[in-house]
Amino acid sequence: MTPKFPARFACPFCQTWCSKGMSYLPHMQVYVCYACAEKNGLASVSEDEIGNRAQAKWTTDQVESLAAYQASPQYFPFVCDQGDIFEATTVGLFCPKCEQILKWAYAWTLDWSWRSLIEATVDHS
Numbered sequence: 001m002t003p004k005f006p007a008r009f010a011c012p013f014c015q016t017w018c019s020k021g022m023s024y025l026p027h028m029q030v031y032v033c034y035a036c037a038e039k040n041g042l043a044s045v046s047e048d049e050i051g052n053r054a055q056a057k058w059t060t061d062q063v064e065s066l067a068a069y070q071a072s073p074q075y076f077p078f079v080c081d082q083g084d085i086f087e088a089t090t091v092g093l094f095c096p097k098c099e100q101i102l103k104w105a106y107a108w109t110l111d112w113s114w115r116s117l118i119e120a121t122v123d124h125s
């Protein structure tokens with residue numbers, strides 16, 4: 001299955017709206033324009049290259065952390081191949097629309113550490 005590619009996306013490197021580029025991270029709608037990809041020597045990251053994957057099943061606390069992460073406006077949520085936002089469950093990330101399940105998540109999305117990342121990078125003053 002080929003994930004749906006958006007007509008327009010915000011490139012996180014040059015921070016402009018682009019229409020041509022590549023998908024950068026698996027299961028997240030992070031796209032990088034070709035110019036930035038070339039400049040930074042970026043290639044699409046495949047699932048196997050990700051070292052900090054935590055496999056399901058997860059504990060209730062991990063699921064709560066992941067669900068809050070998925071709902072956070074500051075981060076890219078995990079999405080299914082159709083671009084639907086996954087729901088966090090103890091057996092994995094689940095899409096109720098197409099019944100797809102993803103059985104891993106980044107370790108830092110499961111232990112609330114993503115929240116301190118926001119606090120460290122977002123200046124509230």
Ligand SMILES: [Zn+2]
Nearest residue numbers: 011014033036
């Ligand atoms: Zn760019």
Ligand SMILES: [Zn+2]
Nearest residue numbers: 080084095098
């Ligand atoms: Zn779906």
